[in-house]
Amino acid sequence: MADIRLIRRRIRGVQSTAKITRAMEMIATLKMRRAQERGLAGRPYAEKIWQVISDLAALPQEEGVLHPLLQRREVNKIAIVHIAPDRGLCGGLNANINRKTAGFIVAQKVPVSIIAVGRKGWDFMRRHGQEIYAEFSQIGDWPSLLDTLPISRIIIDEYQKGAIDLVYLAYTQFVSTMTQKAVLQPLLPVEPETVLTGGNVDYIYEPGSSEVLDELLPRFVEMQVYHVILEAIASEQSARMVAMRNATDNATELVQDLTLAYNKARQEAITKEILDIAGGAAALA
Amino acid sequence: MIKLDIVTAERVVFSEDVDVVLAPGVEGQLGVLPHHAPLMTILEPGELLVRKGGEEFLMAVSGGFLEVRPDRIIVLADTAERAEEIDIARAEEAKQRAKQWLEEGIPDVDRARAEAALRRALVRLGAVERIRRRRRRPGS
Numbered sequence: 490m491a492d493i494r495l496i497r498r499r500i501r502g503v504q505s506t507a508k509i510t511r512a513m514e515m516i517a518t519l520k521m522r523r524a525q526e527r528g529l530a531g532r533p534y535a536e537k538i539w540q541v542i543s544d545l546a547a548l549p550q551e552e553g554v555l556h557p558l559l560q561r562r563e564v565n566k567i568a569i570v571h572i573a574p575d576r577g578l579c580g581g582l583n584a585n586i587n588r589k590t591a592g593f594i595v596a597q598k599v600p601v602s603i604i605a606v607g608r609k610g611w612d613f614m615r616r617h618g619q620e621i622y623a624e625f626s627q628i629g630d631w632p633s634l635l636d637t638l639p640i641s642r643i644i645i646d647e648y649q650k651g652a653i654d655l656v657y658l659a660y661t662q663f664v665s666t667m668t669q670k671a672v673l674q675p676l677l678p679v680e681p682e683t684v685l686t687g688g689n690v691d692y693i694y695e696p697g698s699s700e701v702l703d704e705l706l707p708r709f710v711e712m713q714v715y716h717v718i719l720e721a722i723a724s725e726q727s728a729r730m731v732a733m734r735n736a737t738d739n740a741t742e743l744v745q746d747l748t749l750a751y752n753k754a755r756q757e758a759i760t761k762e763i764l765d766i767a768g769g770a771a772a773l774a
Numbered sequence: 775m776i777k778l779d780i781v782t783a784e785r786v787v788f789s790e791d792v793d794v795v796l797a798p799g800v801e802g803q804l805g806v807l808p809h810h811a812p813l814m815t816i817l818e819p820g821e822l823l824v825r826k827g828g829e830e831f832l833m834a835v836s837g838g839f840l841e842v843r844p845d846r847i848i849v850l851a852d853t854a855e856r857a858e859e860i861d862i863a864r865a866e867e868a869k870q871r872a873k874q875w876l877e878e879g880i881p882d883v884d885r886a887r888a889e890a891a892l893r894r895a896l897v898r899l900g901a902v903e904r905i906r907r908r909r910r911r912p913g914s
Contacts, residue, residue: 519875527784527785530784530785530786530804531781531782531783531784531785533779533781533786534781534782534850535783537781537841537848538850541814541839541841541850591897633784634782634783634853635891635894643806670881686883690812692812692813692815692841693811693812694813694814694815695799695800695801695813695814695815695816696800696801696816698814700816701814701815701816701839704816704839705839708783708850708852711783712783716783
């Protein structure tokens with residue numbers, strides 16, 4: 490008898506877990522879509538700014554002095570902007586991105602400093618005694634460009650000071666709802682494409698081409714950081730969506746098995762009772 | 775008519791064929807008509823006026839770039855909002871909040887954020903104010 494009660498309680502527990510995971514799946518779907526939309530909405534800006542930078546970089550430099558963000562230097566220190574979620578429950582996503590960055594750090598000969606965005610990445614790096622330059626968490630599920638500016642500001646300042654000579658972005662690329670890939674891509678120095686973009690170089694620059702470039706480059710970095718964070722959020726949410734869907738499916742399956750076991754146990758108990766009564770009656774007769 | 779695109783890192787704000795664009799360039803207010811020479815200029819925070827047929831659109835931009843190409847005009851704005859989108863009460867509130875943050879003293883990272891918020895609120899309010907004044911001026 491106690492057995493039946495236990496099974497019943499277990500069924501109820503699993504059912505309420507399934508309810509929660511189903512809700513989490515729906516929320517993640519919504520958030521993923523939002524992040525994707527925002528990423529797409531900013532794409533024209535990204536393409537444009539990249540094209541203008543390429544145009545400008547193709548121009549002969551007047552003073553022969555390259556903008557600091559374009560300068561390639563001897564590498565004494567590398568910084569990685571490590572973008573990971575604040576929360577777990579998103580399958581292997583956290584482990585993948587952490588492993589990716591860690592693998593890269595181990596392979597380097599020069600010291601590497603981490604700018605951690607998101608608590609999960611920060612926790613991981615701290616646990617392993619990695620040098621952490623800055624930490625940004627609680628950036629939320631829909632950051633505006635403004636929310637990401639402090640991150641890009643630190644990168645730009647440190648790079649211009651010469652404290653770091655190479656900057657990478659580590660984040661989870663959104664391939665599709667089902668696949669997300671941990672990637673590491675260079676951010677600084679900016680390396681404009683040398684491909685001629687139609688040869689439209691006859692511009693009037695106000696106040697001058699180098700001033701325009703000065704203004705453009707930091708914005709380009711800001712824009713890239715913002716976009717990569719949005720993409721990381723889309724990845725996080727889609728990974729969570731898939732993980733939660735699996736959890737819901739598993740719970741449903743478990744409930745089915747448990748219900749079967751419950752019915753069997755109940756029937757057995759009834760049969761046993763009938764046998765007892767029948768046996769008692771037979772003994773009296 | 776010339777095609778005008780106003781884009782920010784967050785969204786496309788405006789994309790239509792227009793007759794004239796008046797923009798706050800660093801070297802002074804600047805008007806662009808079709809067949810303007812190719813140009814790339816930095817924009818100052820201020821208002822951007824677009825004329826199309828008999829219509830006028832006003833926008834507040836907080837800096838950015840303006841590019842004129844033979845077939846189109848592209849504005850890469852840091853932020854851009856149509857005048858009718860700006861909520862004065864909210865901008866005012868944001869300004870107060872940001873000021874309060876700065877006065878109370880907060881950690882460095884948040885400080886940068888608060889300063890940016892304050893700057894943005896001021897640009898918005900300034901643009902709305904200028905836009906209102908312009909409307910009151912007769913004949914424009």
